[in-house]
Amino acid sequence: MLKKSWVGLAAAALVLAGCANNASQTASGGSSSGGPGDKVSIMVGGLNKQIYLPFMLAQRLGYYKDQGLDVTLQDEGAGVDATTDMVAGKVDGVGGFYDHTIAMQGLGQQLESVVSMLTTPGEVELCRNEVKDQIHSPADWKGHNLGITDVGSSTDFLTQFLAQKNGVDPASTHRVGVQSGATLIGAMQHGNVDCAMTTEPTVSTLLATGDAYVLLDMRTAAGTAKQLGGEYPATSLYMTTDYVTKHPDIVQKLVNAYVKTLKWIQDHTGADVAAQMPADYYAGSGKDAYVKAFDSEKGIYNPTGIMPPNGPSTNLKVLQAFNPDVKGKSIDLSKTYTDKFVQAAK
Structure with a gap:
């Protein structure tokens, strides 16, 4: 299939940046913490996904307000599109996978x-039951339709890497953007994709209906190391280096809220989490399944907020294996993240 080019995305973002509203202005249609305070807008690659739980949970717990912030959370089905909007100046930050900071550095864009928030991807590759006799591992993916959130997304990165690692040219697969939740479930049930990479609560929903089976699981450190070769830090709050440099006070307040949220997660159960979240966050799978899913994968959450020391090199290795925007490029990993705000929060 034709791959959405990160070069094209970056170029489009730069054009849009010239006419976008000031990044400190919040867009309509989002979920705001309300009240006076420093305004900041964050676009999240799937607010109801458990891998992005800290963003909404911080709001529900009142931690943004405690820091004097007026945060607007916007939902976007894929991290690649959220990243483009941020570079264009439409939002201040992105709740997405850390690997986008590496991919964009390869294109000359400095994000950090x-x-x-996550020490593992929390991703699961599911396949529909009708192909159980055909697909036993990624080595059997040739010629099959594979669901990802969107072309150029982190699930696209991981899918291509797993294909190549198992001897399958990614170009011989058909990667289809199906986002997550209801759209991904529909694609699986109607046979539009044979396998798909997704997270909770979508995983539990498909397994509960008996429509899918687990091909591989990266919800644990062991499962991640088996598939990717080491730690793979995933969910993070990332922003342009320019924004971080110009607004360190706002960044520090945000990080304070998230470090406190990560600590809250460690001290509470799935039932506690479900009681805080909007009911529609677990409407598809049901509250009991949502609670069970959280309790089973609680270990994905970073208890400190510090970047795992050996993680960035694994992310880079994955991207260098297939991504032309990164392969052969000189990437300075020290510029793709900073721990100074987390250390100050502690």
Whole structure:
């Protein structure tokens, strides 16, 4: 299939940046913490996904307000599109996978993670039951339709890497953007994709209906190391280096809220989490399944917010294996993240 070019995305973002509103202005249609305070807008690559739980949870717990922030959270089905909007100046930050900071540096764009929220991707590759006799591992993916959130997304990165690692040319697969939740479930149930990479609560929903089986699981450190070769820091808050440099006070307040949220997660159960979240966050899978999913994968959350020391090199290795925007490029990983705000929060 034709791959959406990160070069094209970056170029489009730069054009849009010239006419975008000031990044400190919040866009309509988002979820705001309300009240007076420093305004900041964050676009999240799937607010109801458990891998992005800290963003909404911080709001529900009142931690943004405690820091004197008026935060608007906007939902976007894929991190690649959220990244483009941020570079264009439409939002201040992105709740997405850390690996986008590496991919964009390969294109000359400086982004950095300011707090690490997940130490593993929390991703699961599901396949529909009708192909159970055909697909036993990624080595069987040739010629099959593979669901990802969107072309150029982190699930696209991981899918291509897993294909290549298992001897399959990514170009011989058909990667289809199906986002997550209801759209991904529909694509699986109607046979539009044979396998798809997704997270909770979508995983539990498909397994509960008996429509899919687990091909591989990266919700644990062991499962991640088996598939990717080491730690793979995933969810983070990342921003342009320019924004971080110009607004260190706002960044520090955000990180304070997220470090406190990550600590809250460690001290509470799935039932506690579900009680805080909007009911529609677990409407598809049901509250019991949502609670069970959280309790089973609680270990994905970073208890400190510090970037895992050996993680960035694994992310880089994955991207260098297939991504032309990164392969052969000189990437300075020290510029793709900073721990100084987390250390100050502690």
